[in-house]
Structure formats: structure tokens, C-alpha cells
Amino acid sequence: MTEPEIIAALRLQNIPNIGDVTAKKLIAHCGSPTAIFEDKLHHLLKIDGIGKMTLKGLFDSIHLEEAQKEFEFLSKADISISYFMDDGYPARLKHCVDGPILLFQRGNIDLNYQKIISVVGTRNVTNYGTSFCQQFIEELAPLNPIIVSGLAYGVDIAVQKAAMDHGLQTIACMAHGLNQIYPKVHAKYRSKIERNGGFMTEFWSNSQPNRENFLKRNRIIAGISEATIVIESAEKGGSLVTADLAHGYNREVFAVPGRATDKWSKGCNDLIKYQKAHLLTSAAELIYLLGWDIEAENQEKTVQKQLFVELDETEQSIYSYLQLNGKQLLDTVALECNLPIFKVSSTLLNMEMKGVIRPLPGKMFEAV
Template sequence: MTEPEIIAALRLQNIPNIGNVTAKKLIAHCGSPTAVFEDKMHHLLKIDGIGKVTLKGLQDTIYLEEAQEEFEFLSKQNITISYFMDEDYPARLKHCLDGPIILFQRGNIDLKGQKLISVVGTRNVTNYGVSFCHRFIEELAPLNPVIVSGFAYGVDIAVQKAAMDHGLQTIACMAHGLDQIYPKVHAKYQTKIERNGGFMTEFWSTSQPNRENFLKRNRIIAGISEATIVIESAEKGGSLVTADLAHGYHREVFAVPGRATDKWSKGCNDLIKYQKAHILTSAAELVYLLGWEIEAEKQEKAVQKQLFVELDETEQSIYKYLQINGKQLLDTVALECNLPIFKVSSTLLNMEMKGVIRPLPGKLFEAV
């Protein structure tokens, strides 16, 4: 994208009353961001849903001057600018009508062909929540997913630290410009995140971490991934907003259950109770419902490394059943082996890691 087009896109992003949906309408009608400012006003007013109030600031030069200043700032920093029609713009976010027309990224973010999941939760995370974060990421690590979160206190930083501990790429979606880190206490993780992942925002360098920005930021967290996981949440909170946004984007939503009396599990329990989220007790359930598979090469290496792998009693029972009966659904395995589904789900993932079974299209499993 050329410098004039980037500045024009920034200018559009900056004008009051022109949100991302309207900006995309204007660009689609005119052909490019610069063309929007070159077109006649009476032509633009013919666009469905566009009125004089919406276009009031279109010719105000103050927004051009501010866009030029922001572009100069970004050019001097190690910040990547992603236009919503560029190849490096997050693929799933392109399908969100209200996705930002411009995103700013810092670090080493690589999303091509990657599995992305967003993990959110309360800032008042309990020991149960932290423990689940670490166990969940440890179980998922062999599949090398990208972990997206909001870099906030509580669940966000717990899951992003777990991702870094396991060498996974993690993306912190921020509610302010990339000229600062919020909360400041998390600045100590900045370098490590930027080495394998990075920071992402739609906000300019002049933006502050105001409450309304966090709510806007949540739609990026929900829209960028194929699934959103809520680990702990009270009855109300930003995590539930993110879950609702993900549901609206037709993404899968998962929630970790807790005791009925736990304040910080009420939101998750309600998501499950009202069928707004799948119950999540292990990574295996996520892998199964998303249809993720370990690449054939990894499977072959696992088999080569573990020719004489040891299986526990449950694993032996499942392996023997699959050997005799061939490809089977998880539910069928659970029924025939007389085991609960959650037990079979986690056991199959462990066996997959050991290289003795493999998942197939249609959510089938077979012995290797």
C-alpha cells in the first residue's frame, strides 16, 4: 500500500461519524481510500446509509494533518501498518464487517496458516484459573497454536505467560496506542512477547487506555480467532462481552466450568447453562470440536521416537478397540469402552501425542 493510501485510510479512521463499517462502504464505492476524498459529495450521498452528518468532516483538513502526523510517528517506530485488504491483515478479521480498516502491529507476528485461539477471563483470577491456564496450554503446545489475549491482569497475562513458557506465539491486543504498555507492570514481558508474537491495536499513539477502548478492543480478540475460551468470569464482565462478540461472528465459544458457589465461575457456568458455549475441561475437547489435526510429519516422528511407548490401562483398552474396529467416532469409543466422554477425549489427545492414534476428517480416530 502506498504512503498516500495509508494516510488516506488513517484520515478516514480518524473522522468522527465514519466508523469502520461506513469507511469500508466508502472505499468499496470509490475504489480506494484516496478516491473517497477525490469524489464529489453528491456522488457519496447516493451510497445507501450515508448522509450529510456522516460526511461532515470529510473535507476538514485537520484530520488530514493528524493522519500525516500519525504516519510520521509510525514510520519512525518499528510498527507495521496492516490495511484490511492487505495479505498480512488477519484473515478471519477480514470477515468481520466492523473489523478495523487499519491495524498496527509490533513484534514478529506471523498468522499465515496458523491455528488461532483467544483466551480471556477475569482480572481476579483464582489459583484454579491459573492452574487451568498452564495445563491447557501445556496440552495444546504440540499443536503450536497462536494464543491471543488482552495482556490485562488475571487470566490474560496468566495464559500469555504460559504460552511464552511453551514457546508458543502469543498476541497481545491492546486498548491504546503502541507508544505505551498498559498495565505498566507488564512491561517486563514486552521483549519476550515481541520475540515470538507481538502487540496489536487499532488505536493511534494519542489514544489512552480508556474504558470504552477496552470494549472496542474485545471485538478484535473475538474476531481474529476461530474460537474464544473463557476461563473464569463473574456474572458480568468484559470476558462475557468478548464471548458474545465471538458468538455473533459465528466463532466457537468455550467456557471452563466451576463450582456453583464460586463468584468467578458464575459467568462461565451461565454461558454453558444457556448453551452459549461448549463446556471445556481439557484441551482434547477443543481439539476435537475444532477438528484440529497434528501434521502427518509430526505423527511419523512421534511413532519413530516411541516405538515401544507405554500405555496405561485406559489407553490400552482404547487402542485395542481401535485396532480391531478401525476408524471410530469419539462417542462410539466412549460407549463401547464403557468410559465417560471427557475421559476418552483427554485420553485420545494423550495417545495422539504419543503417536499411537491419529485424528481423521469427520472427527474420527484410528490406531496407527
């Protein structure tokens, strides 16, 4: 993405009444961020769902000036910028309608690996919760997953420390600009996280860790991952918001149960009780329900299948895509292979019968 396009996207992101859904609608209509600001206001007002109040201040020069200033900061701070249509943008988040149009990243984040999970929970973590975090990550470590969390007190830092202890890539999704670390006491983990993982945010350098930013940030934690795990939560809290978002994105949600009388297990128990989450007591249950298989990780993909099974053009296209990209959602397969969902559904069924793909929980599929 060129510098003018990045600055135009920043400018769009800075306009108060334009959120990510509307921004994407404008970009889709005009073709690019720069094209929006080259268009006429009366043309833009013809877009379905776009009104005068939404576009108020669209062409104000202050937004351009602030965008240029932020771009300069990002360039000097060695922060990478990921546009929602770029290849480097998180694949799962790309298919969330309200995913941010821009993400800012610092460190050595590698999102090519498919096993990405988010772990969230209360800031008032108990010894039970901390112990579960450590054991859970230890059991998962042989599969080398990426662990996403928010670097907050409690469960967040407990699980991210466990990930670092086992050499796993961990991503801290922040509710403010990357010119600071919140809470400040966790700044001591910055260099270790950046060596194997890093920091990610949608917020500018002038953004502070306000409550509404944490709630907004939660959709990134939910959207970027294959599954969200809740380890201890009170009856209400940000962790439950993240779980609801993950459920809405058609992701798997897991919750660690606790005693009925424990305040910090009430939220998890309710998620399980109302069937909003799978009960989770060990990493083995996550591995099974997500279709992860340690033995399969050490075996070569059975590409020879193609020598014995005849695939038509559509089947071969889908098979090749799944081989290259690993487990994928049904909707993602349809989108990336440029096929209607009904066609993909029937084709996947035929391919399952031929033994070349297998279905997984959450409407996901992978090549065998």
C-alpha cells in the same frame, strides 16, 4: 499499500462519525481511500445509508494533518500497518464486517499459521483459574497454536505467560496506541512477547486505555481467532462481551466450569448453561471439537488422493484452496473461490462423500 493510501485510510479512520463499516462502504464505492477524498460530497451522499451527519468534517484539513503526523510516528516507531484488504491482514478478521480498516502491529507476528485461539477471563483470577491456564497451555503446546489475549491483569497475563514459557507465539491485543503498555507493570514482558509474537491494535498513539476502547478491542480478539476460551468470569464482564462477539462471528466458544457458588465462575457456568459455549475441562476437548489432530500434524497431506479420485473443476478449485490455507469457514471458501454459497455447500457434500475433505464444527472444512 502506498504511503498516500495509508495516510488517506488514517484520515478516514480519524473522522468521528465514520466507523469501520461505513469506511468500508465508502472505500468499496470509490475504489480506494484516496479516491474518497478526490470525490465530491454530493456524489458520496448518494451512497445508500450515507448521510450529511456521517460525512460531517470529511474534508476538514485537520484530519489530514493528524493522519500525516500519525503516519510519521508509526514509521519512526517501527510499527507495521495492515490494511483490511492486504494479504497480511488477519484472514478471519478480514471477513468480520466491523473489523478495523487498519491494524498496527509491533514484533514478530506470523499469522500464516491456522491454529489461532483467544483466551480471556476475569482480572480477579483465582488459583484454580491460573492452574487451568498453565495446564491447558502445556497440553496444547505440541500443536504450536498462537495464543491471543489482552495482556490485562488476571487470566490474560496468566495465559500469555504460560504461552511464553512453552515457546508459543502470543499476541497481545491492546486497547490503546503501541507507544505504551497498559497496565504499566506488564511492560517487562514487552521484549519477550515481541521476540515470538507481538502487539496489535487499531488505536492511534494518542489513544488512552479508556473503558470504551477495551470493549471495542474485544471484537478483534474474537474475530482474529478460530475459537475463544473463557477461563473464569463473573456474571458480567468484558470476557462475556468477547464470547458474544465470537458467537456472532460464527466462531467456537468454550468456557471452563466452576462451582455453582463461585463468583468468578458464574459467567462461565451461565455460558455453558444457556448453550452459548462448549464445556471445557481439558485441552483434549478443544482439540477434538476443533478437529485438531496431533497425529495428523506429523503426517504428510495426502496429496495422492488426487491420483485416485476424480475431481471436477469446481471441486479441484476448492480442494486446492483448502490444501493451501488449512481449515476454513464455508463462507470464506465461497468468497475466496468466487463461488455462490449454495454451490459450495453442495460441492463440499460431494467432496466429503469422495473422502477428500472433512467437515468440522462451526461450518468449517479442511482437506484430508
